[in-house]
Ligand code: ADP
Ligand code: ZN
């Protein structure tokens with residue numbers, strides 16, 4: 211090796227839970243700035259890596275051992291900024307993963323697979339200087355006057371909220387009713403930061419891919435005339451890899467001023483980040499559910515504070531964490547929360563929130579799916595040419611098939627779950643492992659040909675509604691049209707957009723769907739929303755279930771009567787219908803009054819008394835194994851090791867006994883979990899960090915050979 215070889219430390223994505231440490235050392239003939247993208251050898255493979263700034267560890271390299279050299283430097287991409295590296299390092303520590311995993315998975319997938327030469331070709335024509343790049347952006351501005359962008363006059367509430375955002379540092383909770391015009395506030399806030407600084411960038415996050423097209427249109431319409439088409443880019447998993455690379459580069463070079471994206475966009479390289487918006491901040495989709503289980507909302511708040519950017523969290527039904535963190539100062543709490551809560555109670559254009567109507571199902575004949583008053587209400591809407599939305603959070607035709615003679619049920623052979631009956635293609639499908647088979651013609655156990663569907667899914671509702679409305683006509687004398695949107699109807703690329711377009715065009719009178727259609731969409735002609743079987747969530751053992759149900763129903767209600775002019779012209783009245791066997795339940799009482807604060811106060815009181823988040827901090831260690839016994843044994847040994855080793859803060863940590871997961875077996879793997887709780891967040895994190903080495907070590911022992919994997923989930927959403 212040459213005389214002047216330097217050691218560089220590189221973050222690479224080594225296989226999860228391998229014993230390979232945080233950073234790997236390589237040799238380089240010339241200094242490489244931290245943040246530089248490189249390709250390095252690992253075993254027989256060559257991997258993408260990021261040069262990191264940690265000083266060499268003493269004893270890193272045994273004497274006389276030679277470092278392998280860096281294979282290539284990805285020229286043409288500026289090193290990732292210190293702020294980005296801080297974000298990655300923080301996320302790695304907080305969510306208990308390696309820096310390399312977070313760093314590399316945060317980069318566009320194509321970068322992982324491209325050689326330095328391929329990238330160089332991709333980056334041609336040669337990168338321009340900053341000034342030239344700025345000019346290039348203006349080239350793409352349409353010839354029309356750049357000031358042509360349409361801006362609406364803010365409502366009084368919007369104006370007040372916007373003014374507060376200019377005055378205070380935040381973070382802000384924008385607590386605004388569905389249809390109160392939150393998006394317009396985001397647009398103004400973005401405009402303000404972009405105008406104030408020509409380098410400034412804004413990140414706007416939404417929970418679901420299917421919400422990005424509508425948002426993209428609004429942002430394009432507003433900002434493309436000012437800053438060019440290239441100034442707005444999207445980032446989500448529905449894009450092709452070349453598109454993702456393109457968006458990523460646009461953000462990284464500062465050419466893109468606005469990034470719209472799902473949770474992954476929180477890791478975008480944004481050297482000019484000045485504002486982060488997290489729309490529908492309560493949404494569970496912000497939490498990654500595999501690999502590094504990060505919360506994009508929480509990371510967004512951290513990231514914004516770290517670089518001095520503003521952050522706006524928006525919701526009509528904030529998470530209880532955010533609600534609590536934005537509590538106003540009180541006599542016994544003179545500090546109040548860390549966030550500033552801003553309220554927009556009114557809908558735009560004096561539209562009223564829908565009236566909530568509860569149907570007491572105990573008063574209906576048994577097995578009623580649609581109560582007569584609900585069908586009458588839907589019929590009326592169809593006849594007036596208005597649209598209705600029927601919500602059921604269960605796809606398929608029926609959750610299980612059943613033999614009344616011998617008791618056989620359509621259980622999945624690989625999971626502790628039923629296989630769902632899908633009538634459209636006559637299959638039984640497991641929604642956990644995907645195992646699919648044809649519907650048997652007769653009971654596999656006793657031969658009874660009369661096997662029955664038990665319970666309802668969206669397919670069945672669609673069929674039932676079509677039957678009930680078969681003689682109902684629209685104003686144009688056409689028969690009522692029922693359609694369904696759920697994960698089954700939208701599998702094909704572009705299917706969802708197409709189906710939503712049909713709803714917007716008025717080709718559909720009654721839309722049956724899962725939560726997929728309950729959130730975010732700006733439907734203009736829906737005046738009735740019905741939740742036909744929402745009770746299930748009330749019996750859940752998960753303490754977050756009532757919160758989730760309340761949010762979902764409020765969001766769903768928010769799809770009704772969004773267009774005040776339309777509602778007035780129709781002389782209609784927006785309504786939210788709920789069919790329940792427990793119609794007096796406090797969740798429904800609060801919903802009827804549209805009283806989120808009352809609901810939240812009650813829930814927070816219960817959580818405080820029970821010592822649950824946000825008054826405590828939690829993590830889960832999960833173990834998957836060949837047997838439930840082995841899964842639990844691993845957790846038990848791990849807990850004992852923590853006590854024996856007197857890990858830091860172990861006295862401030864409560865380790866619950868291991869228990870099976872709610873769905874205990876998936877794809878023939880048994881799953882167990884252990885809840886870990888502490889009143890102090892730093893104590894919990896330091897404890898977990900110190901514990902990791904033990905978990906790796908225990909896992910490597912021969913007596914735990916039957917363990918398939920273990921993982922840590924910090925701030926878990928489901929227990
Ligand atoms: P939210 O995000 O709070 O549900 P939106 O921002 O989608 O609400 O606004 C609801 C509707 O009201 C949209 O169609 C939007 O174009 C319209 N709107 C918002 N603000 C204004 C305003 N100041 N003047 C007129 N229309 C507005
Ligand atoms: Zn049978």
Ligand code: ZN
Pocket residue numbers: 622623624625627640641642643644645876877
């Ligand atoms: Zn299964």
